[in-house]
Amino acid sequence: LKIAVLPGDGIGPEITEQAVKMLKSIADRFDHDFHFEKASVGATAIDQFNNPLPEATLDLCKESDAVLFGAIGHPKYDNDPSAKIRPEQGLLRLRKELGLFANIRPVTTYSKLIDLSPLRRERIEGVDMVIYRELTGGIYFGEKSLNEEDTSATDVCTYSVMEIERITHLAFKAAQKRRKKLTLVDKANVLETSRLWRKTVTAIAKEYSDVQLDFLFVDNAAMQMILNPKQFDVILTENLFGDILSDEASVISGSIGLLASASVGKKNALFEPIHGSYPEATGKGIANPLAAILSAAMLLDHFHLTEEAKAIRDAVEISINLNICTQDINNEYHYSTEKVGDFLDG
Amino acid sequence: LKIAVLPGDGIGPEITEQAVKMLKSIADRFDHDFHFEKASVGATAIDQFNNPLPEATLDLCKESDAVLFGAIGHPKYDNDPSAKIRPEQGLLRLRKELGLFANIRPVTTYSKLIDLSPLRRERIEGVDMVIYRELTGGIYFGEKSLNEEDTSATDVCTYSVMEIERITHLAFKAAQKRRKKLTLVDKANVLETSRLWRKTVTAIAKEYSDVQLDFLFVDNAAMQMILNPKQFDVILTENLFGDILSDEASVISGSIGLLASASVGKKNALFEPIHGSYPEATGKGIANPLAAILSAAMLLDHFHLTEEAKAIRDAVEISINLNICTQDINNEYHYSTEKVGDFLDG
Ligand SMILES: CC(C)[C@H](C(=O)O)[C@@H](O)C(=O)O
Ligand SMILES: CC(C)[C@H](C(=O)O)[C@@H](O)C(=O)O
Numbered sequence: 169l170k171i172a173v174l175p176g177d178g179i180g181p182e183i184t185e186q187a188v189k190m191l192k193s194i195a196d197r198f199d200h201d202f203h204f205e206k207a208s209v210g211a212t213a214i215d216q217f218n219n220p221l222p223e224a225t226l227d228l229c230k231e232s233d234a235v236l237f238g239a240i241g242h243p244k245y246d247n248d249p250s251a252k253i254r255p256e257q258g259l260l261r262l263r264k265e266l267g268l269f270a271n272i273r274p275v276t277t278y279s280k281l282i283d284l285s286p287l288r289r290e291r292i293e294g295v296d297m298v299i300y301r302e303l304t305g306g307i308y309f310g311e312k313s314l315n316e317e318d319t320s321a322t323d324v325c326t327y328s329v330m331e332i333e334r335i336t337h338l339a340f341k342a343a344q345k346r347r348k349k350l351t352l353v354d355k356a357n358v359l360e361t362s363r364l365w366r367k368t369v370t371a372i373a374k375e376y377s378d379v380q381l382d383f384l385f386v387d388n389a390a391m392q393m394i395l396n397p398k399q400f401d402v403i404l405t406e407n408l409f410g411d412i413l414s415d416e417a418s419v420i421s422g423s424i425g426l427l428a429s430a431s432v433g434k435k436n437a438l439f440e441p442i443h444g445s446y447p448e449a450t451g452k453g454i455a456n457p458l459a460a461i462l463s464a465a466m467l468l469d470h471f472h473l474t475e476e477a478k479a480i481r482d483a484v485e486i487s488i489n490l491n492i493c494t495q496d497i498n499n500e501y502h503y504s505t506e507k508v509g510d511f512l513d514g
Numbered sequence: 515l516k517i518a519v520l521p522g523d524g525i526g527p528e529i530t531e532q533a534v535k536m537l538k539s540i541a542d543r544f545d546h547d548f549h550f551e552k553a554s555v556g557a558t559a560i561d562q563f564n565n566p567l568p569e570a571t572l573d574l575c576k577e578s579d580a581v582l583f584g585a586i587g588h589p590k591y592d593n594d595p596s597a598k599i600r601p602e603q604g605l606l607r608l609r610k611e612l613g614l615f616a617n618i619r620p621v622t623t624y625s626k627l628i629d630l631s632p633l634r635r636e637r638i639e640g641v642d643m644v645i646y647r648e649l650t651g652g653i654y655f656g657e658k659s660l661n662e663e664d665t666s667a668t669d670v671c672t673y674s675v676m677e678i679e680r681i682t683h684l685a686f687k688a689a690q691k692r693r694k695k696l697t698l699v700d701k702a703n704v705l706e707t708s709r710l711w712r713k714t715v716t717a718i719a720k721e722y723s724d725v726q727l728d729f730l731f732v733d734n735a736a737m738q739m740i741l742n743p744k745q746f747d748v749i750l751t752e753n754l755f756g757d758i759l760s761d762e763a764s765v766i767s768g769s770i771g772l773l774a775s776a777s778v779g780k781k782n783a784l785f786e787p788i789h790g791s792y793p794e795a796t797g798k799g800i801a802n803p804l805a806a807i808l809s810a811a812m813l814l815d816h817f818h819l820t821e822e823a824k825a826i827r828d829a830v831e832i833s834i835n836l837n838i839c840t841q842d843i844n845n846e847y848h849y850s851t852e853k854v855g856d857f858l859d860g
Contacts, residue, residue, distance in 0.1 A: 246729070287632050320710075324670050364660070391764055411732075415734060
């Protein structure tokens with residue numbers, strides 16, 4: 169396997185390093201050949217090349233089997249609304265160029281960590297859902313404009329039936345292998361795009377008659393996610409709603425530092441933690457590497473290296489049970505990012 | 515005061531009836547003259563007049579001092595993505611025609627109810643925030659279109675500086691009277707409209723130097739709302755984000771049946787519970803009237819009838835403490851919608 173490694177900004181490099189270490193030790197143990205090649209993206213790439221996604225990085229990703237991604241973003245751009253070049257453009261363009269239309273975000277709980285969650289134990293014990301977020305359409309990629317006098321701004325949200333169909337099939341197939349329930353989240357009482365989602369998904373549902381389909385408006389879904397997260401099996405939704413709901417869902421696991429994701433397309437695949445670049449923590453050795461390491465497990469799963477992926481997940485479970493964890497999930501005696509990584513690949 | 519009463523759909527009529535009863539008893543007690551006039555809106559109005567906001571209803575609202583609104587929405591439209599006339603259009607058009615640009619949604623806790631919340635006591639005890647949601651702009655009111663072949667749909671999100679400014683001033687003024695903290699929620703790392711919000715709000719902040727301004731991306735805000743809701747004082751945000759976040763925030767109080775809102779403009783004002791029409795509960799006498807009754811309290815506050823508003827809030831507090839509540843917040847021995855209303859105005 170040829171793996172492109174894009175550490176990115178903030179804590180990205182620290183956590184990605186642990187994920188690469190883990191993959192190397194898996195390669196050793198299971199006698200695989202994994203080739204890693206690093207490239208620059210995000211604020212780091214702007215600093216070096218004035219481009220959040222340099223062509224060399226994009227080329228590398230295209231010719232690799234998979235991309236291992238860290239995190240992106242820097243406060244100096246967040247607080248400068250008029251910046252023309254921004255780190256996030258690097259990630260968004262990468263998703264688009266690689267055609268990564270489905271972002272898959274599993275949410276489960278670890279029994280050892282349940283009391284860390286702000287939610288009461290009985291509400292979350294046994295939660296097991298996966299969010300299918302459309303990743304290359306919607307308002308993220310629609311036309312953006314400012315009028316001449318800078319007194320009015322516009323973002324356009326567009327979805328085509330084709331864009332809805334391809335991720336919908338993936339989500340139904342996932343549901344078939346799980347608890348056979350799919351919930352479409354939209355705002356069909358207000359948005360035209362949502363109504364197209366509802367219509368398209370309803371039509372496709374006929375091909376998956378063993379899966380139960382239901383619908384939730386996004387406002388209600390944001391409430392149900394906390395009131396009764398166990399009701400969810402597969403959630404299917406558009407780009408922006410998926411962004412919001414998956415971050416919200418991270419509270420169930422007790423830390424956003426635990427949540428991994430896979431972004432897949434027809435040809436390419438990218439694996440990244442759902443947390444961001446967490447600039448305040450950069451270089452302090454306090455960032456939780458588990459989301460990055462679990463993203464590496466999703467990478468292995470993607471190539472049907474099931475046993476290898478399981479080895480990572482088992483190691484993560486053991487580290488959690490032994491409390492060999494960073495401070496976000498262990499506030500008594502916490503370990504550094506690197507120490508957690510060392511324990512896991514040992 | 516001349517008050518237009520728009521009960522709407524589902525449980526709307528039942529809960530609105532209790533709110534009107536409460537206002538009548540307040541009028542008696544404090545020797546005021548309140549005039550109530552009913553009008554039709556939503557699915558009910560479609561059934562009767564084939565129009566979710568008949569002109570007579572709109573006229574009545576325009577010439578009244580305030581509107582008391584129930585709820586809107588019916589599943590037969592939700593599951594018919596091709597319906598051209600929908601109940602929600604009635605509410606949206608009403609908001610637009612009356613110029614109700616600011617929707618104000620307070621979120622607090624009742625100590626008696628804290629153990630009902632899915633969130634642990636220590637995270638929510640003492641939460642006291644108010645969400646200022648922009649209500650007449652953004653993607654709700656932008657152009658909506660389907661292409662000719664029905665294979666692609668578009669929603670447009672536009673914000674002007676003027677639209678951002680007027681609600682921002684209200685939000686800062688509210689913060690000055692509270693804990694002097696304002697959090698702008700946006701997605702400025704992706705959306706042009708969000709960047710205009712950030713720029714405009716940052717400029718206005720200079721006029722309110724006693725208020726601390728900070729920023730959160732909406733995905734992070736959806737997470738922080740659950741992780742640490744006590745951090746929030748005033749939240750300011752655009753229409754769609756406000757819709758999602760305020761429903762999410764309702765879990766803090768233990769039931770969405772407790773949350774009231776005021777929608778204000780230059781001239782008119784409308785008061786409504788944030789919950790929806792809850793069709794499954796219609797006519798069963800199980801709907802919680804407290805959100806509607808607390809909306810009536812917000813109505814009184816709006817006209818500086820502070821003592822009167824307090825009388826309602828005190829009565830609500832007593833009913834909660836005595837457990838004279840509907841089943842959503844009292845699952846031992848629950849009272850009907852009407853019984854709760856009777857107790858309150860007694
Ligand atoms: C960094 C940002 C553009 C990105 C997004 O909104 O997609 C992030 O929040 C995510 O969820 O991957
Ligand atoms: C009914 C619907 C159109 C409405 C909205 O989304 O604004 C409701 O959810 C609300 O929050 O008042």
